[in-house]
Amino acid sequence: MMGFHRFLGVLSVLVSPAAAQGPAPVLINAPYVTSPDRVVSAMLQLAGVTKSDTLYDLGCGDGRIVVAAAKLGAHGVGIDINPERIREARANVRKAGVEALARFEAGDLFDANISAATVITLYLLPDLNLRLRPKLMKELKPGTRVVSHAFDMGDWIAEKKRIVQGSPIYLWTISPK
């Protein structure tokens, strides 16, 4: 049977501009699937998140990664294209009592100002990661860590890779300009 991440990868090919042979869509949405708690913990651990960090989760879903980072004392920002997800994320951050450390923005991650981040977390799709790469390289400060659940960054070789509950998690660090 086709594994879930492979299914997402196939889906991304189906929605990619090259596969469609048409003009690039304004937005390519990754489907809403949550990272399991153990994967979230492993992502934060791989990035070495501490209270001095500002973590941006691009495509934040219900805000669980931002909430987990805020519980470690880090500042967190979640961005999601779906306003319903942002409503859930705001409710979850209130429920966890960490609203002073977290904020959420409804919008396209490609339009977001991410320059304040010291850590970026992603659980998107292969095509989205590749399209995002130039923005990460251009806008992030050297030393910013990027962690991706499930999908890599093409030929940008990860410094570290862990497998948690059958899912790969990758870490990169933005190099000096």
Ligand SMILES: C[S@@+](CC[C@H](N)C(=O)[O-])C[C@H]1O[C@@H](n2cnc3c(N)ncnc32)[C@H](O)[C@@H]1O
């Ligand atoms: C696989 S879910 C990941 C949710 C969360 N980060 C996690 O790991 O549990 C991907 C999320 O990205 C959002 N998304 C997809 N395309 C987006 C875009 N262009 N801009 C912002 N959010 C987007 C979806 O709405 C969805 O909530």
